Amino acid sequence: MTAAPGLLISAPSSGTGKTTVMLGLLRALADDGLTVQPFKSGPDYIDPAFHRAAAHRPSFNIDTWAMPPALIGGISEQAGGADIIISEGSMGLFDGVATKGESGFGSSAETALKMGWPVILVIDVGGQAQSAAATALGFQSYNPDLPFAGVILNRCASPRHERLARLGMDKAGINVLGVLPRRGDLALPERHLGLIQAVEHPDLEQAIQGYATFLRENVDLDAIKAAARAGAADTGALPKPPAQxxxxxxxxxxxxxxxxxxxxxxxxxxxxxxxxxxxxxxxxxxxxxxxxxxxxxxxxxxxxxxxxxxxxxxxxxxxxxxxxxxxxxxxxxxxxxxxxxxxxxxxxxxxxxxxxxxxxxxxxxxxxxxxxxxxxxxxxxxxxxxxxxxxxxxxxxxxxxxxxxxxxxxxxxxxxxxxxxxxxxxxxxxxxxxxx
CATH class of the missing domain: 3.40.50.880 (Class I glutamine amidotransferase (GATase) domain)
Known part of the structure; x- marks a missing residue:
C-alpha cells in the first residue's frame, strides 16, 4: 500500500486555535473534492468526532507512548484510499512524558517523525509581531530531523500587524502559509473537561462550514497541499474484540x-x-x-x-x-x-x-x-x-x-x-x- 501524503497541524502550546484550523482545513480540502483522512496525535477522545464531522471520514488516534508499532501500523492502514492525510497534534509540538512508552514519549513531534509528515505550526501572534518568528525558528531548529512546512499566523489584529509579523518570518526564513485575522466567534464551546462533544454542539455543521470559509479566505490551500509528504506505509493489526x-x-x-x-x-x-x-x-x-x-x-x-x-x-x-x-x-x-x-x-x-x-x-x-x-x-x-x-x-x-x-x-x-x-x-x- 502506498501511503497518502500527509501533514501534522501543531502549535507551541494548547489554546492557539489549532483545532479550529484543523476543522476548517479538513472541510475546505474535502469541499475541493479530496478524500481527506484525519488523525489525532495523542490520547484525545473528543477531537476525532469533530474531525469525522468535518472530513466525512472516521478519524483515529496515533499515540507513540501507549501504542506498540504494530497497532500504529494497523491504524495507519485506515488511510487507505485517501488523497491526503491531515493530523492534529496535542498540547505543544514537543510535549511528551519523561519515560518512554511502547514506541516513544508521546509527543506530536514523534508522531510526525514516525509517519513522515511535515509540521505546520499554528502560532498565536496576539501581543507580538516580529517576536513570533523567534518562536517559529526555535521550533524549526529544535529537532533538525523533523520536516517543517511552515506556519499559520493566528489572531492577527490588523494589516499592519500582519506586515510586521511577516517581516519577522521572512528574516527567519520561515514559510508563511496563511494569516488568520482575529475573530472572537471562532472558538469552539468548552466545559470543564475541555471541548464539548461533537454531538452536543448546537450547530456543528454551520460552524465547520464557517471555519472552512475562513481558512479558504486566509490560507494558501495549494501551498499546504504541496507541502504534504508521504511517509512509510506501515501495516499491522487493530485490537481484537473482548466478546462476540x-x-x-x-x-x-x-x-x-x-x-x-x-x-x-x-x-x-x-x-x-x-x-x-x-x-x-x-x-x-x-x-x-x-x-x-x-x-x-x-x-x-x-x-x-x-x-x-x-x-x-x-x-x-x-x-x-x-x-x-x-x-x-x-x-x-x-x-x-x-x-x-x-x-x-x-x-x-x-x-x-x-x-x-x-x-x-x-x-x-x-x-x-x-x-x-x-x-x-x-x-x-x-x-x-x-x-x-x-x-x-x-x-x-x-x-x-x-x-x-x-x-x-x-x-x-x-x-x-x-x-x-x-x-x-x-x-x-x-x-x-x-x-x-
Whole structure:
C-alpha cells in the first residue's frame, strides 16, 4: 500500500486555535473534492468526532507512548484510499512524558517523525509581531530531523500587524502559509473537561462550514497541499474484540470510545449493539458483554438514577455475564455519584464505588496497569496502557482492586479500578495492550 501524503497541524502550546484550523482545513480540502483522512496525535477522545464531522471520514488516534508499532501500523492502514492525510497534534509540538512508552514519549513531534509528515505550526501572534518568528525558528531548529512546512499566523489584529509579523518570518526564513485575522466567534464551546462533544454542539455543521470559509479566505490551500509528504506505509493489526456481541452504551452520557478500538472489534466480526441509558434502554439481553464507556454521567446523574429499565437490564446481565465500565462508565456502575452541587444519586450498585464532583480534583495523564484479575478481553497479569482524564474524587472504593496502576513514569496512582463478581471498572480509558 502506498501511503497518502500527509501533514501534522501543531502549535507551541494548547489554546492557539489549532483545532479550529484543523476543522476548517479538513472541510475546505474535502469541499475541493479530496478524500481527506484525519488523525489525532495523542490520547484525545473528543477531537476525532469533530474531525469525522468535518472530513466525512472516521478519524483515529496515533499515540507513540501507549501504542506498540504494530497497532500504529494497523491504524495507519485506515488511510487507505485517501488523497491526503491531515493530523492534529496535542498540547505543544514537543510535549511528551519523561519515560518512554511502547514506541516513544508521546509527543506530536514523534508522531510526525514516525509517519513522515511535515509540521505546520499554528502560532498565536496576539501581543507580538516580529517576536513570533523567534518562536517559529526555535521550533524549526529544535529537532533538525523533523520536516517543517511552515506556519499559520493566528489572531492577527490588523494589516499592519500582519506586515510586521511577516517581516519577522521572512528574516527567519520561515514559510508563511496563511494569516488568520482575529475573530472572537471562532472558538469552539468548552466545559470543564475541555471541548464539548461533537454531538452536543448546537450547530456543528454551520460552524465547520464557517471555519472552512475562513481558512479558504486566509490560507494558501495549494501551498499546504504541496507541502504534504508521504511517509512509510506501515501495516499491522487493530485490537481484537473482548466478546462476540457487545452491548455498548452510546449517548451524551457515555460517548468516549477510541475509534481504533471499535473499528478493531467490528473488523474482527464482533457485533456492536448500541443502547442508550439516558433513554432508559436496557442492554441487549443476548449480548455476551456490556461495556459502558466514559462520558459525562455527572451531568445526567438524576436521569440515570431514575431509569428503571436500564438499571434492571444492567443488573440482570451482571448476574451471569461480564459488565465493564471506563471512567464515567465505571462511576455509573458504582453505588453512588455526587454531583457538583452536592446532591447524591444512586447508581447501578454493581460496585461499591462512590464518587463526588463536589470537591473537584484534576486527574490527568497516561496510565499503565497490570491486572490483578481478569477483565473482558484480558487475563490476570495482562499489562495495559491507557489515559485518565476526570475531575471526580473517590469517596469509597471498597471492592477488590482490579489492577496495579501507575502513571507514565511508573509512580503508583490510587485509582486502581475495581472487580466484584462479573463486574469490572477502571478510571483509565484503555488504549492498547502492552507488548514489551
Amino acid at each position: 456481541s457487545i452491548a455498548l452504551a452510546q449517548d451524551a452520557a457515555f460517548s468516549f470510545t477510541y475509534p481504533h478500538v471499535l473499528t478493531g472489534w467490528r473488523n474482527a466480526g464482533a457485533q456492536i449493539l448500541p443502547f442508550s441509558p439516558l433513554n432508559d434502554e436496557a442492554p441487549a439481553p443476548d449480548a455476551d458483554l456490556v461495556w459502558l464507556p466514559g462520558g459525562y454521567p455527572e451531568l445526567h446523574a438524576g436521569t440515570l438514577a431514575n431509569n428503571a429499565q436500564y438499571l434492571a437490564g444492567l443488573r440482570k446481565h451482571a448476574q451471569t455475564k461480564p459488565v465493564h465500565g471506563e471512567c464515567g462508565g465505571y462511576m455509573a456502575l458504582g453505588t453512588a455519584l455526587i454531583d457538583k452541587e452536592g446532591t447524591r444519586y444512586e447508581m447501578a450498585g454493581l460496585l461499591g464505588l462512590v464518587t463526588s464532583y463536589e470537591k473537584r480534583k484534576f486527574h490527568l495523564g497516561y496510565r499503565q496497569a497490570t491486572l490483578h484479575a481478569p477483565m473482558p478481553g484480558f487475563g490476570t497479569g495482562a499489562r495495559l496502557r491507557g489515559h485518565e482524564f476526570h475531575y471526580s474524587t473517590i469517596l469509597e472504593e471498597p471492592d477488590a482492586p482490579l489492577a496495579q496502576v501507575g502513571d507514565a513514569d511508573g509512580n503508583p496512582v490510587p485509582e486502581t479500578g475495581s472487580v466484584r463478581g462479573n463486574v469490572t471498572g477502571t478510571f483509565f480509558h484503555m488504549i492498547a495492550e502492552a507488548t514489551t
